[in-house]
Amino acid sequence: MNGNAVVVGGGIGGLAAAIGLRLAGWEVTVLERAAALGDAGAGISLHANGIRALDALGVGAAVRGAARPQYTGGTRTPDGKWLARMDGAALERALGTPIVGIPRAALHRLLRAALPAGCLVTGAEATSLVRTGPGRAGVATGDGTREADLVVAADGVNSALRAHLFPGHPGPAYSGATVLRAVTDGELPLDSDFELTWGRGAEFGHIVFADGRAEWHAVLNSPPGVRHPDPLAVLRHRFRDWHAPVPALLAATRPDAVLHHDIHELVTPLPSFASGRVVLLGDAAHAMTPNLGQGACQALEDAVTLAAALAAGPTVDAALLRYDAERRPRSQAVARAARRAGRMGQGLSHPLAVPLRNAALRAAPSRAALRAVLRHADWRPPGPVRPGGGERVR
Template structure:
C-alpha cells in the first residue's frame, strides 16, 4: 500500500481529504493555486451526514463549537405565509444533530488548522497529471513536480484534471440560476434560525450564525453572465416588498460584501470517480446545485470514504475501486435530487404550478417532511483506523 498523496485544491473537500489521509498515516501535500487565502464566502449549512464525516476526521467537535443549530424556521411565501415549518428537534432526535450553520470562512480555517504547517502550499497551480509507473503518478507545478502514490483531484467544478482524464465527458452546465449572498454587517434580531422563501423563479433565504449575524442568499432565474451595476440596489428592488426580515437583512448589508455567482453543475454523470492513481472528489466529481444544501456534505463524505478505503484495502487500486463503487451512486443520486428540488422549488415560475406546489407543501405532515430530509442526511461514515 502506498503512503504519499498530492491533493490538488485547498477547498473544503481537498482539506478534508488531506486530514483523512493523514489520519491513516499518509504523507500528504495540498496544492492550492490561490496565493492568498482571503476566506471569501458567506455561510454554509451542514447536515448530519456532513457533521458525521467531520467527526470521523476528528474535527467535528471544533466545527460544532463554531456553528449554530437550526431548530426553528421553514419555508414561506413572499407575503409571509408558511408552507412548512422546520422541526430541528425532530431531526436531532432522528440523527443526533440538527442542521447547523457556520461561516464558510470559519470552516475553512478550522480545516486548515487541522493540518501541520507546510502541508498546504498556496500560490501553487497544479499542471498536468500523468502516470509515471504502475503505482506512481506525478503532478507538475511551478516548474517542478511531485511524485506520489495517489493524486486527489479536488480542484472544483472547473477541474482541469477531470477534463484531462475524461475529455469526452460533458463539462459544467449552467443550471439556470444565479445566486447573490452576503453576511450582515451586524447581529440581527430574527425570530427563526433558518428560512427559505419561494417566489416565482426566485428564492430568498437566511441562516443565523454564531454571534447573531446572518447569512442571506437570493437566487434568481436569469441568463448566465447577468450582472448588476449595483447588486444590493437591485435586490432591494426585487425583494424589498417581501415579508420581514428580508428587507432588514438587505438593509444590514454593505454593498461591497455581496457575492454573485452563477450556479453550474455536472449534469452528465461521470463514468467513474477514478482513473489510474487519481481520485476525483467533491465538485470535481459531482458538482451539484445548492437546492438541497448537500454540496459540501457530499465532498466530506467523499473524503472519509476514500480515506477509509485506503486504510483497509490491501492495495491502492482496490481501494480506489471501492471508493468509486461506494461514492458514485450516492453522490450522483443526491445531485439528481438537488436538480429536481430546484425545479420544484426556486425555479418553478408558472402560477398554477406554484399554487399546486404550495398546497402540497402545506398538506404534507411534518413527519413526512422529516423522512424526506433523512433520505440524504442519515449517512453513517466508515471508521478510520
C-alpha cells in the first residue's frame, strides 16, 4: 500500500514522519512555514525510545555519532547536595543505549539529510484544511491547495490544523512556567554529562555535547508573557548563589544566544489523533511539558508507528485507526506523567513542601529512579516501516 502524503511542519516530528512514510513507499512533500531554516535551537536529550525510533528510520547510527552519551549526573539542590544520582551505565544495560545529548540543530540536519532534495518546501504555510473527494485530504497554502491521500499535521503546539479538526477543543494551556535556554559559546570543563537542580519555583539543568559545549535551561514559575530586556542578566542574578557550574554556564553564554519560550501543553486530551485522511503527530497531537524529556521522543514514536501502520495496511483508514489506538493512550499518559513531574519539580515553591520532597527523593532507592525512566523509555517499534507489498491506495 502506498500513496502520496503532505506533511505540515518541518520540525523533528514532521521530518521523521516524512522519512518513515518514504520508507513505507509513499511520495511525500513537507511544508515548512519558515522561509529559511536557521538551524536555531538549543539541545535535546534522547531516551532509548527515541533512539529506537531513529534506528527504525535508518538514522540512528548517524545520530549516535553526533551525540554524547549521558552516563554521569543526577538531581541536586541549589547548594549542590545530591537528591538522586543518574546511573547511565545501568540504563544502557537495561535498554541497550544510554540517554544521549545532541544539539537540536544537528538532529534537524541529520533528519533533513535523510530526505531527497525538493521534499522539504520552505516558506509554505498551511493555514487550514480543505474539503476534497473521498479518500483524499487537502490543505490551503498561500499559493493554492495541495491535495494528497494523507495529510500529516505536525504543525506544533499551536497547530492550525488541529484547531480546524477539533474547533470545540480549548487548545493549548499555559503550564505556569517559562523556560530560557542557550548553548555555551565554547567548551567547558564539566564534571558530569547531565545535571538537574531543583529550587523553590525554579529549575536549572544542563547537558554536555560531544564537542564539549553545553546546553543549559532555566525553568521558572512565572505569569505568561513576561520578557526581559536582558534575560541573561536576570538569570545571572537569579542563580548567582546556586552551586557550580550554574554560574559558570551562564557566564559562558552570549546574551544574544538565549531563547525564551512560555511552556504550553494540551491539558485537555484530544478525542482522536485521526479524522478522515488527516492525522495528528507530535506537539500538534499531545504537546507536553519538558519535565520528562519525552516530547521529541514521543514525536519520533508517532512517526515510526504511523509508518509501520501504513506499511502493514491493508487500507489507509485501517492504518490510521491502528495508529490512533496505539499512540493516543501512550502519549497522553506520558503527558500526564510529565505534568506531575513538573509539579513535583520546579513547580513546588512552598517552604514546607520543598524539603519534604527532597527528603523523599534522598530516601528512595536508586532502582526507583531507574524504574521511573524505564517506565517511559522502554518502547519498541510496533512493526517494520517498510511495506510488505505495493498495493496502491484506494
